[in-house]
């Protein structure tokens with residue numbers, strides 16, 4: 001079981017590096033399987049992440065498999081698993097997510113796809129990396145959301161599967177880039193609460209984001 005877990009976490013790290021969200025050794029990925037968490041080790045070049053670069057720990061942080069020390073943000077990952085039923089956590093220093101996290105207190109909803117993350121994305125106040133203060137601020141910012149930003153630091157995305165957490169990190173980066181580009185042209189227009197409610201209603205009635213059978217096949 002842990003062989004597959006370590007392979008999957010390594011593959012997700014390589015994918016996020018390929019997409020430009022993880023650069024060098026910056027950022028980390030984890031996934032929960034049963035009662036164990038596979039998490040990228042500290043100092044690993046994430047673009048070439050191998051299963052042996054993923055350390056397996058218990059929910060309290062005790063290492064049960066792997067030769068390398070887990071990421072310095074381990075308490076952030078474990079705290080999120082303790083709070084929520086999430087299956088995976090991605091932390092990045094992705095270029096646009098980090099850019100907006102250096103300026104905004106909250107990433108507003110300019111585009112309806114952001115509602116997949118739960119609405120406006122909060123920016124957790126700055127605290128030193130690897131500290132319980134940072135972990136607790138991020139956990140608070142994640143309340144009711146699939147992602148959060150970290151002031152002057154980066155982003156966190158979660159999901160009910162590893163691939164969902166990866167998709168949420170990619171979506172957040174796209175939305176941050178959108179905000180940046182829109183701001184260059186003028187003042188971005190934020191969707192009103194009514195417009196957001198209408199999107200949720202429409203998405204529910206159409207199963208938005210899920211492949212649907214062709215009408216003739218129904």
Ligand SMILES: [Zn+2]
Nearest residue numbers: 027093129154
């Ligand atoms: Zn970081």
